[in-house]
Amino acid sequence: MNNINxxxxxxxxxIDPAWKKRAAAAMTAYAKKTSNQTEQIYGTKHSLTPFxxxxxxxxxxxxxxxxxxxxxxxxxxPGQLLYPLxxxxxxxxxxxxxxxxxxxxxxxxxxxxxxxxxSVSIEKDRQDQQLKAVAEVEAxxxxxxKLPSEIKRDTxxxxxxxxxxxxxxxRHEIVKKRLEAxxxxxxxxxxxxxxxxxxxxxxxxxxxxxxxxxPANSSSSSGGSSSEVHVETNNGYTEIIINGxxxxxxxxxxxxxxxxxxxxxxxVKVNTNSNVNSHSVIxxxxxx
Amino acid sequence: xxxxxxxxxxxxxxxxARGGDGQAWGQLFTxxxxxxxxxxxxxxxxxxxxxxxAAETFKKVWLSLRSMHYENFRAYLYRVAxxxxxxxxxxxxxxxxxEQLLAHIEDERQRPEENIEKKQDAQVLYDALRKxxxxxxxxxxxxxxxxxxxxxxASILHKSQIWVRVAQYRATKKLRNILSDxx
Numbered sequence: 211m212n213n214i215n216x217x218x219x220x221x222x223x224x225i226d227p228a229w230k231k232r233a234a235a236a237m238t239a240y241a242k243k244t245s246n247q248t249e250q251i252y253g254t255k256h257s258l259t260p261f262x263x264x265x266x267x268x269x270x271x272x273x274x275x276x277x278x279x280x281x282x283x284x285x286x287x288p289g290q291l292l293y294p295l296x297x298x299x300x301x302x303x304x305x306x307x308x309x310x311x312x313x314x315x316x317x318x319x320x321x322x323x324x325x326x327x328x329s330v331s332i333e334k335d336r337q338d339q340q341l342k343a344v345a346e347v348e349a350x351x352x353x354x355x356k357l358p359s360e361i362k363r364d365t366x367x368x369x370x371x372x373x374x375x376x377x378x379x380x381r382h383e384i385v386k387k388r389l390e391a392x393x394x395x396x397x398x399x400x401x402x403x404x405x406x407x408x409x410x411x412x413x414x415x416x417x418x419x420x421x422x423x424x425p426a427n428s429s430s431s432s433g434g435s436s437s438e439v440h441v442e443t444n445n446g447y448t449e450i451i452i453n454g455x456x457x458x459x460x461x462x463x464x465x466x467x468x469x470x471x472x473x474x475x476x477x478v479k480v481n482t483n484s485n486v487n488s489h490s491v492i493x494x495x496x497x498x
Numbered sequence: 499x500x501x502x503x504x505x506x507x508x509x510x511x512x513x514x515a516r517g518g519d520g521q522a523w524g525q526l527f528t529x530x531x532x533x534x535x536x537x538x539x540x541x542x543x544x545x546x547x548x549x550x551x552a553a554e555t556f557k558k559v560w561l562s563l564r565s566m567h568y569e570n571f572r573a574y575l576y577r578v579a580x581x582x583x584x585x586x587x588x589x590x591x592x593x594x595x596x597e598q599l600l601a602h603i604e605d606e607r608q609r610p611e612e613n614i615e616k617k618q619d620a621q622v623l624y625d626a627l628r629k630x631x632x633x634x635x636x637x638x639x640x641x642x643x644x645x646x647x648x649x650x651x652a653s654i655l656h657k658s659q660i661w662v663r664v665a666q667y668r669a670t671k672k673l674r675n676i677l678s679d680x681x
C-alpha cells in the first residue's frame with residue numbers, strides 16, 4: 211500500500227483538545243466514583259468469577275474422576291462410599307440443564323431415585339442405610355416445592371404412592387414411623403396444592419352443584435349419616451368429593467368398578483358405577 | 499500492540515488502573531482516546547457521535563478492566579468501540595459527510611501555502627474508501643490506519659484471521675483500482 215497515503219488521511223482527523231481535556235477529567239472522576247463497582251462485578255482481583263469456579267469444578271468432576279467410578283456410583287445408596295459422587299454427578303447434571311423443563315424432569319427423577327434407594331436399602335435390611343435414605347427422601351420435599359404448581363400435584367401424588375409401597379416393605383418400626391410422617395407431609399402438601407387449585411378455579415358450591423340422578427344412594431363411609439358424595443374426573447384422576455371437599459384421588463390405572471382407596475384415618479371401599487363420570491354417584495362403605 | 503513512546507509507563511498505568519486507580523485510568527484515557535476517537539470518527543463521520551463513542555468505550559472497558567490482560571488491552575478498546583458503533587448505527591442514521599475533513603479542506607483553501615497536496619490526498623482517499631463495501635472499509639481502517647495486527651483486527655470485527663487476510667487483499671486491490679481510475 212505504498213502508493214496510498216494513509217498517514218495523510220490519519221492526520222486529517224484529530225480530536226478537539228478542549229474536549230479531550232474535559233473528557234479525561236470526567237473519565238478520572240467516573241473511574242474514582244465507580245472503582246467499587248468493578249470489584250462488585252468481577253469479585254476478586256484474581257478475576258475468578260463464580261461462573262469460572264463452577265465450570266472448573268464441573269470439568270474436574272467430569273474428567274478427574276474416572277468414568278468407572280461414576281458408573282459404579284450410579285448404583286450406590288446413602289451411607290455408601292460412592293454415594294457422594296453419585297449426588298455430585300446428579301448436581302452437575304442439574305446445573306448444566308439449560309431450560310426449566312429439563313431441570314424439572316431431572317428434579318423429579320432425582321426424587322424418584324431417592325425412593326428407589328430407600329426401597330433397596332429396606333430390601334438389603336441395613337437399618338443405618340435406611341435411616342440415611344429416609345433423610346434423603348425428606349430433603350427432596352423442599353426441592354419439590356420449587357417445581358411449577360401444575361407439575362407439583364402429580365409429582366406429590368406419584369411420590370406419595372411410591373412411599374406407601376415402600377412403607378409396606380419396611381420392617382423396622384422407626385423407619386415405618388418416619389415414613390408415615392413423610393407420607394403425611396406429602397399429603398398435606400397435596401392438600402395445599404389442591405386448595406390453591408380450587409381457589410384459582412372456583413367451582414360451584416356443593417349446594418349449587420348439579421345433583422346426581424340418584425342422590426339417595428350416597429352415604430358416608432362411617433356412621434351411616436347422609437353426605438353428598440360425588441366423583442369427578444380431572445386429568446385422568448378420579449376425585450371423590452364428600453360435602454364439597456376432595457378427600458380421595460384415584461390414579462387412572464385403577465379404573466375398575468370397585469376401588470380400594472386409602473383415606474387418611476382409615477381405608478374405604480369405593481363402589482363406582484360401571485363408568486365413572488363427572489358427578490357420578492358412588493357408595494362409600496367401610497372396609498372394616 | 500502499538501508501540502507507544504512510554505510503553506513501560508503505559509503498562510504500569512494499566513496495572514495501576516486495574517487495581518482501581520482512577521487517576522491512572524484518566525491518564526490511559528488521554529493516551530488512547532485519540533485512536534478510539536479516530537476509529538469512531540471514520541465510521542460515523544460526526545464529531546459528536548465519535549466523542550460519545552470514545553467516552554462510552556472507555557466507561558465500558560473500565561468496568562471490565564479487572565478481568566483483562568495488558569497484551570489484549572488496546573485491541574479490546576477497539577473491539578468495545580466497534581460494538582458501541584454498531585449500537586449507534588442501529589439507533590441513529592449514519593452521517594456520511596466527513597465534516598471535520600471537509601472543514602480541513604476548507605482551511606486549506608484559505609491557507610494554500612500549507613501542504614495542500616497532503617490534504618487533497620486525504621480527500622481522495624476518503625472518497626475512494628467510501629466506495630468500498632463497509633466490511634472492506636473496516637479491515638483497511640484497522641490494518642492501515644490503526645496499525646492493528648491481523649489477529650487483533652479479526653478479534654475486533656468478530657471474524658476469522660483468514661477472512662481478514664482475504665478481505666484485506668480484495669479491499670486493497672479494489673481501492674487501488676478506484677484510485678487509478680481517478681488519476
